[in-house]
Amino acid sequence: MEVTIADRQQLSKRKKIGKILEEKGGGFCPIHDFLIHFANKWSMLVILNLGYSGKARFNALKQSTSGISQRMLTVTLRSLEEDGLISRTVFPEIPPRVEYELTSLGKSLLDVMTMMGEWATRHEDEIQHARKAFRKAH
Template identity: 55%
Template sequence: MDCNGFGGENKFIDIFHLANTTRNTLCPVRDIIGRISDKWSMLAIYALGGFGKMRFNALKHKIGDISQRMLTVTLRNLEHDGLISRKVYAEVPPRVEYELTALGYSLLQQLALFADWANNNSAAILQARTRMLAKEADFNKRPNEEVGSLLIEQV
């Protein structure tokens, strides 16, 4: 079986094994996670999905603190993967517009599910982080001898 299909009883174990063992080859799961997990790709996809066809500077303005170079690289990568299209108009000055492709819209639908999950669970995640920080702070306040004995007990 390759990284394109999952035939086992537990789909998630199959996905894990395939993504983990195909690090040096093309695995669609690792590949797309790599693309969308950079700092700007999801924002560009959300912006183009929400506002529609946009010119470079309009997209840069919507995203905010992205540099011109990073937006250029991000758009080039998304275009390379077939997620957006770039249309150049033969005008003076040249006009270039970007928009999601059908493939980009299909990814946007999945990213919307992720965004919903993140929004619905952000409070629980922040509470877990706060609890963990409190535990770490409490642990760091202990005298060194006590910390050492706790570490030995855990081993």
């Protein structure tokens, strides 16, 4: 039995998926850890806004992240800083000035998010059509 190029590609993809789903030391697969920490509404919006603006102060981020509360923005920024996705720079001025920006790790995540956004934009009509069909059938 001969293995085709398509078969090899499918096996290669399956192997990659298997590695992603493998549990690591903490008992979670990497994608599970990612989803818990970064793939929430506010983290993704903050990363996108920092990717767009480059550097931003707290109030500018609050204004550009529609609907986020001051407390949720504080929690989100701390979490992203803890995970190494953003850096926080405090300038010794009166009053103190604080700026946030993406780290190289954050920029690499922004690249992935940009691809996901492009995918969502490209398939928006199909997704809306599928949702309407599903609602109609149920």
